[in-house]
Amino acid sequence: MAISSSLHLLLLLFSLGIVASSATVFTLQNRCTYTIWPGTFSGNGVATLGDGGFLLAPGASVQFSVPPTWSGRVWARTGCNFDASGNGKCVTGDCGGLLKCPGGGEPPVSLVEFTIGRDASDKDFYDVSLVDGYNVGLGVKAVGGTGDCQYAGCVEDLNRNCPADLQVTDSGSVVACKSACAAFNAPQFCCTGDHATPQTCSPTQYSKMFKDVCPTAYSYAYDDASSTCTCSGSDYLITFCPN
Template structure:
Protein backbone atom coordinates (compact mmCIF):
# COMPACT_ATOMS: atom_id res chain seq x y z
CA UNK A 1 0.00 0.00 0.00
CA UNK A 2 1.32 3.45 -0.95
CA UNK A 3 2.02 5.71 2.01
CA UNK A 4 0.17 9.02 2.21
CA UNK A 5 2.21 11.96 0.99
CA UNK A 6 2.60 13.54 4.42
CA UNK A 7 3.83 10.26 5.91
CA UNK A 8 6.37 9.71 3.13
CA UNK A 9 7.63 13.26 3.54
CA UNK A 10 7.84 12.84 7.31
CA UNK A 11 9.88 9.67 6.95
CA UNK A 12 12.19 11.36 4.43
CA UNK A 13 12.61 14.30 6.82
CA UNK A 14 13.44 11.87 9.62
CA UNK A 15 16.21 10.32 7.50
CA UNK A 16 17.69 13.75 6.76
CA UNK A 17 17.62 14.77 10.43
CA UNK A 18 19.11 11.45 11.49
CA UNK A 19 21.94 11.94 9.00
CA UNK A 20 22.56 15.50 10.14
CA UNK A 21 22.43 14.99 13.87
CA UNK A 22 23.63 11.47 14.54
CA UNK A 23 27.27 11.67 15.55
CA UNK A 24 28.69 9.02 13.26
CA UNK A 25 26.89 10.30 10.17
CA UNK A 26 27.60 13.98 10.68
CA UNK A 27 31.25 13.56 11.48
CA UNK A 28 30.80 15.63 14.63
CA UNK A 29 32.71 13.02 16.59
CA UNK A 30 36.30 11.93 16.99
CA UNK A 31 37.22 8.23 17.03
CA UNK A 32 39.79 6.69 19.34
CA UNK A 33 41.11 3.24 18.45
CA UNK A 34 42.20 1.89 21.84
CA UNK A 35 44.63 -0.97 21.26
CA UNK A 36 46.02 -3.42 23.82
CA UNK A 37 49.47 -4.68 22.84
CA UNK A 38 50.23 -5.82 26.38
CA UNK A 39 50.66 -9.59 26.79
CA UNK A 40 47.75 -9.60 29.26
CA UNK A 41 44.26 -8.13 29.61
CA UNK A 42 43.72 -4.50 30.54
CA UNK A 43 40.64 -2.43 31.38
CA UNK A 44 40.91 0.97 29.67
CA UNK A 45 38.96 3.79 31.27
CA UNK A 46 37.84 7.30 30.38
CA UNK A 47 36.86 10.31 32.47
CA UNK A 48 35.55 13.62 31.13
CA UNK A 49 36.48 17.07 32.33
CA UNK A 50 33.69 18.97 34.07
CA UNK A 51 30.81 19.75 31.73
CA UNK A 52 31.64 17.03 29.20
CA UNK A 53 29.84 13.69 28.74
CA UNK A 54 31.05 10.24 29.72
CA UNK A 55 32.25 8.25 26.70
CA UNK A 56 32.37 4.44 26.30
CA UNK A 57 30.59 4.11 29.68
CA UNK A 58 33.83 5.22 31.30
CA UNK A 59 35.47 1.80 31.03
CA UNK A 60 35.69 -1.53 29.23
CA UNK A 61 37.75 -4.72 28.90
CA UNK A 62 40.39 -5.46 26.27
CA UNK A 63 42.09 -8.82 25.89
CA UNK A 64 45.68 -8.96 24.67
CA UNK A 65 45.83 -7.86 21.02
CA UNK A 66 42.28 -6.49 20.98
CA UNK A 67 41.27 -3.04 19.70
CA UNK A 68 38.09 -1.14 20.52
CA UNK A 69 36.87 1.95 18.69
CA UNK A 70 35.22 4.54 20.91
CA UNK A 71 33.77 7.95 20.05
CA UNK A 72 33.86 11.37 21.66
CA UNK A 73 32.10 14.63 20.70
CA UNK A 74 34.46 16.84 18.76
CA UNK A 75 34.69 19.36 21.63
CA UNK A 76 35.35 16.66 24.27
CA UNK A 77 38.00 17.13 26.94
CA UNK A 78 39.12 14.38 29.27
CA UNK A 79 41.52 11.54 29.99
CA UNK A 80 42.12 7.92 29.05
CA UNK A 81 44.10 5.41 31.11
CA UNK A 82 44.42 1.66 31.57
CA UNK A 83 43.56 -0.39 34.62
CA UNK A 84 45.45 -3.59 35.37
CA UNK A 85 44.91 -6.69 37.49
CA UNK A 86 41.13 -6.28 37.72
CA UNK A 87 38.64 -8.72 39.17
CA UNK A 88 35.08 -7.45 39.12
CA UNK A 89 33.56 -10.70 40.40
CA UNK A 90 35.14 -10.64 43.85
CA UNK A 91 32.89 -7.83 45.18
CA UNK A 92 36.03 -6.33 46.66
CA UNK A 93 37.33 -2.78 46.50
CA UNK A 94 39.50 -1.88 44.84
CA UNK A 95 38.72 -4.28 42.03
CA UNK A 96 41.88 -3.34 40.10
CA UNK A 97 45.52 -3.30 41.16
CA UNK A 98 46.05 -0.01 39.33
CA UNK A 99 43.73 2.73 38.05
CA UNK A 100 40.68 1.52 39.98
CA UNK A 101 37.48 3.61 39.93
CA UNK A 102 35.48 2.60 43.00
CA UNK A 103 35.50 -1.07 42.01
CA UNK A 104 33.47 -0.48 38.84
CA UNK A 105 33.98 -1.79 35.31
CA UNK A 106 32.18 1.25 33.87
CA UNK A 107 33.75 4.19 35.68
CA UNK A 108 30.89 6.43 34.50
CA UNK A 109 32.84 9.66 35.02
CA UNK A 110 34.93 8.65 38.03
CA UNK A 111 38.67 9.37 37.93
CA UNK A 112 41.03 6.43 38.41
CA UNK A 113 43.10 6.02 41.54
CA UNK A 114 46.70 7.09 40.90
CA UNK A 115 49.38 6.22 40.07
CA UNK A 116 48.41 5.71 36.44
CA UNK A 117 49.85 6.83 33.13
CA UNK A 118 47.36 9.41 31.81
CA UNK A 119 46.60 10.28 28.21
CA UNK A 120 44.94 13.73 28.29
CA UNK A 121 43.20 15.35 25.31
CA UNK A 122 41.39 18.59 24.51
CA UNK A 123 39.38 18.43 21.30
CA UNK A 124 38.44 21.64 19.48
CA UNK A 125 34.82 22.43 18.79
CA UNK A 126 34.76 22.92 15.01
CA UNK A 127 36.65 19.76 14.04
CA UNK A 128 39.21 21.58 11.91
CA UNK A 129 41.51 23.17 14.48
CA UNK A 130 44.40 21.18 15.99
CA UNK A 131 43.53 19.04 19.00
CA UNK A 132 45.87 19.17 22.00
CA UNK A 133 47.01 16.00 23.75
CA UNK A 134 49.75 14.69 26.01
CA UNK A 135 50.74 11.78 28.25
CA UNK A 136 51.39 12.59 31.89
CA UNK A 137 53.34 10.90 34.67
CA UNK A 138 52.65 13.76 37.09
CA UNK A 139 50.83 11.32 39.40
CA UNK A 140 52.92 8.28 38.44
CA UNK A 141 53.13 5.35 36.03
CA UNK A 142 51.50 1.99 35.53
CA UNK A 143 51.77 1.21 31.78
CA UNK A 144 53.45 2.75 28.74
CA UNK A 145 51.16 4.25 26.10
CA UNK A 146 51.62 5.80 22.67
CA UNK A 147 49.26 8.18 20.87
CA UNK A 148 49.14 9.07 17.19
CA UNK A 149 46.74 10.14 14.48
CA UNK A 150 45.42 7.34 12.29
CA UNK A 151 47.35 8.84 9.38
CA UNK A 152 50.67 8.46 11.14
CA UNK A 153 52.86 11.54 11.31
CA UNK A 154 55.96 11.99 13.45
CA UNK A 155 54.87 15.45 14.56
CA UNK A 156 51.51 14.03 15.72
CA UNK A 157 52.96 11.06 17.61
CA UNK A 158 53.68 10.59 21.30
CA UNK A 159 55.97 7.59 21.55
CA UNK A 160 56.09 4.95 24.23
CA UNK A 161 58.80 4.43 26.86
CA UNK A 162 62.32 3.23 26.19
CA UNK A 163 62.53 1.56 29.61
CA UNK A 164 60.13 -0.11 32.01
CA UNK A 165 59.84 2.30 34.93
CA UNK A 166 58.80 -0.48 37.27
CA UNK A 167 62.23 -2.07 36.93
CA UNK A 168 63.96 1.10 38.15
CA UNK A 169 61.27 2.42 40.51
CA UNK A 170 62.84 3.18 43.91
CA UNK A 171 61.33 1.48 46.94
CA UNK A 172 59.77 4.69 48.28
CA UNK A 173 57.69 5.08 45.09
CA UNK A 174 56.70 1.46 44.53
CA UNK A 175 53.11 0.21 44.57
CA UNK A 176 52.92 -3.52 45.31
CA UNK A 177 50.10 -5.99 44.77
CA UNK A 178 49.14 -8.68 47.27
CA UNK A 179 51.86 -10.93 45.84
CA UNK A 180 54.53 -8.35 46.47
CA UNK A 181 54.98 -7.52 42.77
CA UNK A 182 55.56 -3.93 41.62
CA UNK A 183 52.45 -2.88 39.69
CA UNK A 184 52.99 0.90 39.55
CA UNK A 185 55.45 3.66 40.36
CA UNK A 186 54.25 6.78 42.19
CA UNK A 187 55.44 10.25 41.34
CA UNK A 188 57.36 12.08 44.06
CA UNK A 189 54.40 14.44 44.45
CA UNK A 190 51.99 11.56 45.06
CA UNK A 191 54.41 9.76 47.38
CA UNK A 192 55.57 12.69 49.54
CA UNK A 193 52.98 15.46 48.97
CA UNK A 194 55.62 18.17 49.22
CA UNK A 195 55.22 21.56 47.51
CA UNK A 196 58.68 21.25 45.98
CA UNK A 197 57.67 18.03 44.21
CA UNK A 198 54.06 19.05 43.48
CA UNK A 199 54.94 22.52 42.12
CA UNK A 200 52.41 24.09 44.48
CA UNK A 201 52.22 27.16 46.74
CA UNK A 202 55.59 28.93 46.82
CA UNK A 203 56.87 26.42 44.22
CA UNK A 204 53.96 27.09 41.88
CA UNK A 205 55.96 28.49 38.97
CA UNK A 206 58.51 27.15 36.46
CA UNK A 207 61.16 29.36 38.01
CA UNK A 208 60.70 27.83 41.46
CA UNK A 209 59.77 24.23 40.64
CA UNK A 210 62.64 22.36 39.01
CA UNK A 211 63.17 18.73 37.95
CA UNK A 212 63.93 16.35 40.82
CA UNK A 213 65.96 13.16 40.85
CA UNK A 214 62.61 11.32 40.58
CA UNK A 215 61.23 13.30 37.64
CA UNK A 216 64.57 12.91 35.85
CA UNK A 217 64.26 9.14 36.29
CA UNK A 218 60.76 9.29 34.75
CA UNK A 219 62.02 11.45 31.88
CA UNK A 220 64.91 9.12 31.16
CA UNK A 221 62.54 6.16 30.78
CA UNK A 222 59.69 8.00 29.02
CA UNK A 223 61.11 11.08 27.24
CA UNK A 224 57.84 11.93 25.43
CA UNK A 225 55.75 12.27 28.60
CA UNK A 226 55.27 14.97 31.20
CA UNK A 227 57.59 13.97 34.04
CA UNK A 228 56.43 16.74 36.41
CA UNK A 229 54.08 19.73 36.28
CA UNK A 230 56.45 22.24 34.64
CA UNK A 231 58.28 19.85 32.35
CA UNK A 232 60.07 21.81 29.63
CA UNK A 233 59.90 21.84 26.71
CA UNK A 234 56.25 20.97 27.26
CA UNK A 235 55.56 17.56 25.66
CA UNK A 236 52.18 18.75 24.36
CA UNK A 237 51.19 17.73 20.82
CA UNK A 238 48.66 19.57 18.67
CA UNK A 239 47.34 17.95 15.50
CA UNK A 240 44.03 18.12 13.68
CA UNK A 241 42.47 14.70 13.13
CA UNK A 242 39.18 12.86 13.54
CA UNK A 243 40.86 9.52 14.31
CA UNK A 244 43.49 8.72 16.94
CA UNK A 245 45.24 5.48 17.91
CA UNK A 246 45.93 4.97 21.61
CA UNK A 247 48.16 1.95 22.19
CA UNK A 248 48.97 0.49 25.59
CA UNK A 249 52.30 -1.37 25.71
CA UNK A 250 53.41 -0.15 22.26
CA UNK A 251 56.11 -2.04 20.39
CA UNK A 252 58.75 0.50 21.45
CA UNK A 253 58.43 -0.87 24.99
CA UNK A 254 60.40 -3.97 25.86
CA UNK A 255 58.44 -5.14 28.87
CA UNK A 256 56.83 -8.50 29.48
CA UNK A 257 54.25 -9.84 31.89
CA UNK A 258 56.78 -10.85 34.52
CA UNK A 259 58.41 -7.41 34.61
CA UNK A 260 55.30 -5.44 35.32
Protein backbone atom coordinates in the same frame (compact mmCIF):
# COMPACT_ATOMS: atom_id res chain seq x y z
CA MET B 1 12.84 16.38 -7.41
CA ALA B 2 11.23 17.41 -4.13
CA ILE B 3 13.45 17.59 -1.07
CA SER B 4 12.16 15.72 1.96
CA SER B 5 11.48 17.72 5.11
CA SER B 6 14.22 15.90 7.02
CA LEU B 7 16.83 16.58 4.32
CA HIS B 8 15.69 20.20 4.10
CA LEU B 9 16.19 20.54 7.86
CA LEU B 10 19.65 18.96 7.66
CA LEU B 11 20.70 21.36 4.89
CA LEU B 12 19.41 24.26 6.95
CA LEU B 13 21.39 23.14 9.99
CA PHE B 14 24.55 22.84 7.90
CA SER B 15 24.03 26.35 6.52
CA LEU B 16 23.70 27.68 10.07
CA GLY B 17 26.78 25.79 11.27
CA ILE B 18 24.74 23.83 13.80
CA VAL B 19 25.56 20.34 12.57
CA ALA B 20 28.78 19.14 14.19
CA SER B 21 31.72 17.90 12.18
CA SER B 22 32.36 14.19 11.95
CA ALA B 23 33.56 12.56 15.15
CA THR B 24 37.15 11.75 15.96
CA VAL B 25 37.84 8.02 16.26
CA PHE B 26 39.84 6.64 19.19
CA THR B 27 41.19 3.09 18.76
CA LEU B 28 42.30 1.53 22.06
CA GLN B 29 44.66 -1.41 21.60
CA ASN B 30 45.98 -3.78 24.28
CA ARG B 31 49.47 -5.05 23.49
CA CYS B 32 50.13 -6.07 27.08
CA THR B 33 50.53 -9.78 27.81
CA TYR B 34 47.72 -9.53 30.37
CA THR B 35 44.15 -8.29 30.56
CA ILE B 36 43.59 -4.64 31.40
CA TRP B 37 40.45 -2.70 32.27
CA PRO B 38 40.71 0.72 30.62
CA GLY B 39 39.08 3.55 32.52
CA THR B 40 37.77 6.70 30.84
CA PHE B 41 36.67 10.01 32.28
CA SER B 42 35.23 13.07 30.55
CA GLY B 43 36.29 16.30 32.20
CA ASN B 44 33.68 18.46 30.50
CA GLY B 45 30.64 16.18 30.50
CA VAL B 46 30.42 15.98 26.69
CA ALA B 47 30.44 12.18 26.50
CA THR B 48 31.58 9.13 28.46
CA LEU B 49 33.56 6.62 26.40
CA GLY B 50 32.78 2.96 26.96
CA ASP B 51 30.50 3.78 29.91
CA GLY B 52 33.59 4.75 31.89
CA GLY B 53 35.31 1.34 31.94
CA PHE B 54 35.49 -2.10 30.36
CA LEU B 55 37.64 -5.21 29.94
CA LEU B 56 40.23 -5.38 27.14
CA ALA B 57 41.93 -8.75 26.61
CA PRO B 58 45.54 -9.14 25.37
CA GLY B 59 45.69 -8.40 21.63
CA ALA B 60 42.18 -6.94 21.56
CA SER B 61 41.15 -3.46 20.39
CA VAL B 62 38.03 -1.31 20.55
CA GLN B 63 36.94 1.90 18.82
CA PHE B 64 34.98 4.91 20.05
CA SER B 65 33.57 7.93 18.25
CA VAL B 66 34.60 11.04 20.16
CA PRO B 67 32.54 14.22 19.62
CA PRO B 68 34.06 17.66 18.98
CA THR B 69 35.27 19.56 22.09
CA TRP B 70 35.56 16.32 24.12
CA SER B 71 38.07 16.64 26.92
CA GLY B 72 39.12 13.81 29.18
CA ARG B 73 41.53 11.05 30.08
CA VAL B 74 42.09 7.35 29.46
CA TRP B 75 44.16 4.95 31.57
CA ALA B 76 44.69 1.24 32.22
CA ARG B 77 43.64 -0.61 35.35
CA THR B 78 45.39 -3.85 36.23
CA GLY B 79 44.68 -6.82 38.46
CA CYS B 80 40.94 -6.17 38.55
CA ASN B 81 38.20 -8.44 39.86
CA PHE B 82 34.58 -7.37 39.34
CA ASP B 83 31.32 -9.15 40.12
CA ALA B 84 28.32 -9.33 37.82
CA SER B 85 27.12 -5.93 39.07
CA GLY B 86 30.42 -4.24 38.21
CA ASN B 87 31.62 -3.93 41.81
CA GLY B 88 35.14 -4.98 42.74
CA LYS B 89 38.69 -3.74 43.01
CA CYS B 90 41.80 -3.17 40.88
CA VAL B 91 45.41 -3.45 42.01
CA THR B 92 46.33 -0.29 40.05
CA GLY B 93 44.25 2.53 38.56
CA ASP B 94 41.15 1.71 40.62
CA CYS B 95 38.23 4.14 40.46
CA GLY B 96 36.07 3.69 43.53
CA GLY B 97 35.81 -0.10 43.20
CA LEU B 98 33.59 0.18 40.12
CA LEU B 99 33.95 -1.21 36.60
CA LYS B 100 32.36 1.95 35.15
CA CYS B 101 34.46 4.79 36.49
CA PRO B 102 32.60 7.84 37.88
CA GLY B 103 35.89 9.77 38.10
CA GLY B 104 39.63 9.48 37.60
CA GLY B 105 41.89 6.57 38.45
CA GLU B 106 43.69 6.22 41.77
CA PRO B 107 47.41 7.11 41.46
CA PRO B 108 49.94 5.91 40.59
CA VAL B 109 48.61 5.61 37.07
CA SER B 110 49.82 6.50 33.56
CA LEU B 111 47.37 8.78 31.72
CA VAL B 112 46.43 9.76 28.19
CA GLU B 113 44.87 13.24 28.19
CA PHE B 114 42.94 14.82 25.31
CA THR B 115 41.12 17.99 24.33
CA ILE B 116 39.50 17.62 20.91
CA GLY B 117 39.02 20.69 18.72
CA ARG B 118 35.74 22.14 17.48
CA ASP B 119 36.23 20.87 13.92
CA ALA B 120 38.82 19.39 11.56
CA SER B 121 40.59 22.74 11.16
CA ASP B 122 40.90 23.27 14.90
CA LYS B 123 43.79 21.80 16.91
CA ASP B 124 43.48 18.77 19.15
CA PHE B 125 45.72 18.76 22.22
CA TYR B 126 46.98 15.49 23.71
CA ASP B 127 49.68 14.08 25.95
CA VAL B 128 50.82 11.07 27.94
CA SER B 129 51.28 12.04 31.58
CA LEU B 130 53.35 10.49 34.36
CA VAL B 131 52.53 13.33 36.76
CA ASP B 132 50.31 10.90 38.70
CA GLY B 133 52.93 8.14 38.48
CA TYR B 134 53.17 5.09 36.24
CA ASN B 135 51.54 1.69 36.04
CA VAL B 136 51.38 0.66 32.36
CA GLY B 137 53.20 1.80 29.21
CA LEU B 138 51.17 4.05 26.91
CA GLY B 139 51.46 5.46 23.41
CA VAL B 140 49.34 7.84 21.31
CA LYS B 141 49.74 8.00 17.54
CA ALA B 142 47.86 10.50 15.36
CA VAL B 143 46.37 8.94 12.22
CA GLY B 144 45.55 11.00 9.15
CA GLY B 145 45.77 14.47 10.65
CA THR B 146 47.62 17.65 9.69
CA GLY B 147 50.10 19.71 11.67
CA ASP B 148 52.81 18.54 14.05
CA CYS B 149 50.92 15.36 15.07
CA GLN B 150 53.77 14.09 17.28
CA TYR B 151 53.89 10.66 18.85
CA ALA B 152 53.36 10.85 22.62
CA GLY B 153 54.17 8.00 24.93
CA CYS B 154 56.09 6.08 27.50
CA VAL B 155 57.23 2.87 25.85
CA GLU B 156 59.66 1.64 28.51
CA ASP B 157 58.52 -0.34 31.55
CA LEU B 158 59.29 2.06 34.41
CA ASN B 159 58.31 -0.53 37.00
CA ARG B 160 61.53 -2.43 36.30
CA ASN B 161 63.77 0.42 37.49
CA CYS B 162 61.45 2.24 39.89
CA PRO B 163 63.34 3.58 42.96
CA ALA B 164 62.55 1.70 46.15
CA ASP B 165 60.88 4.70 47.79
CA LEU B 166 58.44 5.04 44.86
CA GLN B 167 57.53 1.37 44.39
CA VAL B 168 54.05 -0.08 44.76
CA THR B 169 54.18 -3.85 45.14
CA ASP B 170 51.67 -6.68 44.98
CA SER B 171 52.56 -10.28 45.79
CA GLY B 172 56.24 -9.36 45.74
CA SER B 173 56.20 -7.70 42.29
CA VAL B 174 56.44 -4.00 41.47
CA VAL B 175 53.11 -3.12 39.84
CA ALA B 176 53.37 0.69 39.78
CA CYS B 177 55.78 3.56 40.37
CA LYS B 178 54.58 6.53 42.44
CA SER B 179 55.22 10.14 41.55
CA ALA B 180 57.54 11.96 43.97
CA CYS B 181 54.56 14.13 44.93
CA ALA B 182 52.54 11.10 46.02
CA ALA B 183 55.51 9.55 47.81
CA PHE B 184 56.75 12.61 49.71
CA ASN B 185 53.87 15.16 49.57
CA ALA B 186 56.30 18.09 49.51
CA PRO B 187 55.79 21.42 47.65
CA GLN B 188 58.93 21.06 45.53
CA PHE B 189 57.64 17.74 44.19
CA CYS B 190 53.93 18.70 43.95
CA CYS B 191 54.41 22.24 42.53
CA THR B 192 52.37 23.73 45.36
CA GLY B 193 52.88 26.52 47.88
CA ASP B 194 56.06 28.47 47.13
CA HIS B 195 56.64 26.14 44.16
CA ALA B 196 53.28 26.73 42.46
CA THR B 197 54.55 28.47 39.30
CA PRO B 198 56.67 27.33 36.33
CA GLN B 199 59.44 29.64 37.55
CA THR B 200 59.58 28.12 41.06
CA CYS B 201 58.83 24.45 40.30
CA SER B 202 61.78 22.83 38.58
CA PRO B 203 62.45 19.22 37.55
CA THR B 204 63.63 16.98 40.39
CA GLN B 205 65.86 13.92 40.32
CA TYR B 206 62.69 11.80 40.19
CA SER B 207 60.97 13.66 37.35
CA LYS B 208 64.29 13.68 35.45
CA MET B 209 64.42 9.91 35.82
CA PHE B 210 60.96 9.63 34.23
CA LYS B 211 61.93 12.13 31.51
CA ASP B 212 65.17 10.38 30.63
CA VAL B 213 63.32 7.10 30.02
CA CYS B 214 60.16 8.59 28.46
CA PRO B 215 61.15 11.92 26.82
CA THR B 216 57.76 12.56 25.15
CA ALA B 217 55.70 12.12 28.33
CA TYR B 218 54.87 14.67 31.02
CA SER B 219 57.24 14.09 33.93
CA TYR B 220 56.02 16.84 36.29
CA ALA B 221 53.31 19.52 36.37
CA TYR B 222 55.10 22.19 34.29
CA ASP B 223 56.67 19.92 31.69
CA ASP B 224 54.57 21.47 28.90
CA ALA B 225 57.15 22.47 26.33
CA SER B 226 58.29 18.97 25.37
CA SER B 227 55.15 17.02 26.28
CA THR B 228 52.01 18.68 24.86
CA CYS B 229 51.21 17.53 21.32
CA THR B 230 48.86 19.03 18.73
CA CYS B 231 47.18 17.78 15.55
CA SER B 232 44.16 18.76 13.45
CA GLY B 233 41.50 16.51 11.92
CA SER B 234 43.10 13.30 13.15
CA ASP B 235 41.99 9.96 14.53
CA TYR B 236 44.11 8.47 17.31
CA LEU B 237 45.58 5.06 18.12
CA ILE B 238 46.04 4.61 21.88
CA THR B 239 48.22 1.62 22.67
CA PHE B 240 48.73 0.04 26.07
CA CYS B 241 52.19 -1.57 26.42
CA PRO B 242 53.42 -0.29 23.04
CA ASN B 243 56.45 -2.00 21.54
